[in-house]
Amino acid sequence: MTLATASDAPTRWNARFAHLGDAFGTPLAPRPLPAPYWVGQNLPLARQLGLSNEWMASNDALAVFSGNRVPEGSAPMATVYSGHQFGVWAGQLGDGRALLLGEWDTPLGPQEVQLKGAGLTPYSRMGDGRAVLRSSIREYLCSEAMHALGVPTTRALCITGSDAPVRRETVETAAVVTRVAPSFIRFGHFEHFSHHDQHAELRLLADFVIEHFYPECAQVPGNPYAALLQAVSERTAVLLSHWQAVGFCHGVMNTDNMSILGLTIDYGPFQFLDAYVPGHICNHSDSAGRYAFSRQPNIAYWNLFCLGQALLPLMDDQQQALDALESYKTVYPDQLFARLGAKLGLLEVDDGDRALCEDLLRLLAQGRVDHTIFWRRLSHAVASGDREPVRDLFVDRDAADGWLARYRERIASQGAEPTGRHMLQTNPKFVLRNHLGELAIRAAQTKDFSQVAQLLSLLQSPFDEHPDVESHADFPPDWANQIEISCSS
Structure with a gap:
């Protein structure tokens, strides 16, 4: 992908997947999104892909990522696939609301670019080919949160929105999320x-x-x-x-x-x-x-x-x-x-550590202990020597004390104390809890996209302290239990 000037669109496209032949999908232009506007831009990823901030701010970028302009050199297509859904053969499926624009050569290597929510395709079945703002924000935030946690994932470049109505359980508004990956083959x-x-x-x-x-x-x-x-x-x-x-x-x-x-x-x-x-x-x-x-x-x-x-x-x-x-x-x-051992600060994991990990998971399950807060507090405990905040998470203090004693003994046996700093870079302080996403979505539905931007920035550095948003690392509020997420999007 080449950007000759700040106003130029990406011009170097490949269509390796499309070149496999007609059996692999249907060439198809995206359906324009009425009166689109920006909901969110992942500028750090844009720069990694070789896109300038100036171009990302342009009307040209808004049109491309809303499906309102087909970039010159791209070869948009909906791909066909089948699959098992909930354990049952579902037959032919395919990109029912996503279009593969093609592939860019980027500093990250070749990356496919896909518009999700770009309109009807031959594989939409009973759907309308659109994505709603709610689900688009969730994917945008979570794919970047996962990337920052080191989890292999597709990435999200931006979201555009529209006041065009989309009917799900209720009438919602439309959005398009642009996602990138080396390949979307399933x-x-x-x-x-x-x-x-x-x-x-x-x-x-x-x-x-x-x-x-x-x-x-x-x-x-x-x-x-x-x-x-x-x-x-x-x-x-x-x-x-x-x-x-x-x-x-x-x-x-x-x-x-x-x-x-x-x-x-x-x-x-x-x-x-x-x-x-x-x-x-x-x-x-x-x-x-x-x-x-x-x-x-x-x-x-x-x-x-x-x-x-x-x-x-x-x-x-x-x-x-x-x-x-x-x-x-x-x-x-x-x-x-190996990952649980790293979360515990173990320099090496041996067979005996499996019992330590398994017993910990049972203990966490028995007490319904908050997963993220436990690991973060354990990291601070190693750094400070104060284990009381960890003990406070458990109703069964005796059981917690027993495990913590075994843990201290195991740490001592490796001859070198784990550093709290290292563990704090392994156990995140922030994850995308449902209620945080829900608050950002509610604000966005009133055209306030500031919480989406703030949450994205926070989730891109989840191991840092961020004392100005300490509440985002706290226990979820009671109403979070009432949030219901379904396949409808």
Whole structure:
């Protein structure tokens, strides 16, 4: 992407995915957003992508990111995929309200640019192709919060809004969120071609992914598609270890919402845990609790199994796929306990530390202890030696004291005290709690977008103290329990 002057739009576009052929989607221009206006701009990300502040402030940028002008050189398209939703085969799905504009060459490497909420596509089914302001703000804030926490994720560049009405449970207003990622290819893309016996397209897609994102799979002995499945399994295991360690609930882990690159994708009814409740269900639509917090790692494996089934036509036999999936079972727990060990300030994690971590999680669950506040207070306790604020979080003080004694003994055994400073850069003070997002949304619905900007800035440095907004790190108010997030957006 080249910006010759501050007023120039991005001019260097690639369309590698579109060049795969007509079977992969439908060329389609976005539907204009009536009378658009800016809701939020992620200027730090814009600069990382090579976009100037001046261009981002221009009417040209507003038009491009609202879907009102198709950038010269881009090749907008809606991609087709299928998938399992809530464990049931849902058939053909696809980009029902998102359009892939194309791909930029940026200082971060090639990045696909997608407009979410850009209007009807051939895959909209019964939908209207639009996104509402509420859900767009949640995705915008959370994808950047996750990035700042070190969690693999798609990114959000900006939001534009409009007074155009959109009907959900009530009448809301429309918005478009621009998101970027190296690729938006999902497990469901592979399921689509496999299910329809389009094996040539399936191989073409797999070869594309290997060439551009997993080149090492082409070099290993044996079947490259089995190697791809193993590599995706291991990236997904790493992703889930991040989610569980930071207390993130995705809410709708359908196979069409799983990234082939191991990224967090499709922020819908997500939530960061307040109280540590392993069975917490953040999606009001998930009446059976399929995507409860504690079930996420197993659901990820189930989804990988579906991906393995989709790739079977490219493999020698079923056992090859099963073998490729096997490493998930070791990579996930190893990565999780490594992350929990880092949160505890352990320099190395050994087998005995798993019991320390597991007992802590049980203790947190029994007391419904606030997840983020516990880890932050523990970090301060290590720095100051004052453990009373940690003990105050537990009703069962004796149990807490017993665990803390074991923890002190384990810390002493490693011969070097963890520094509180290091732990404070591992355990965030701020996460995007539901009530914080809700307050920003309510203000935005009155055209006050200042809270969206302030919250974005805060979430981009979640480990800093920010004493001016101390209340954002406090326990959630009682009314936060009444917030219901569903698949409707």
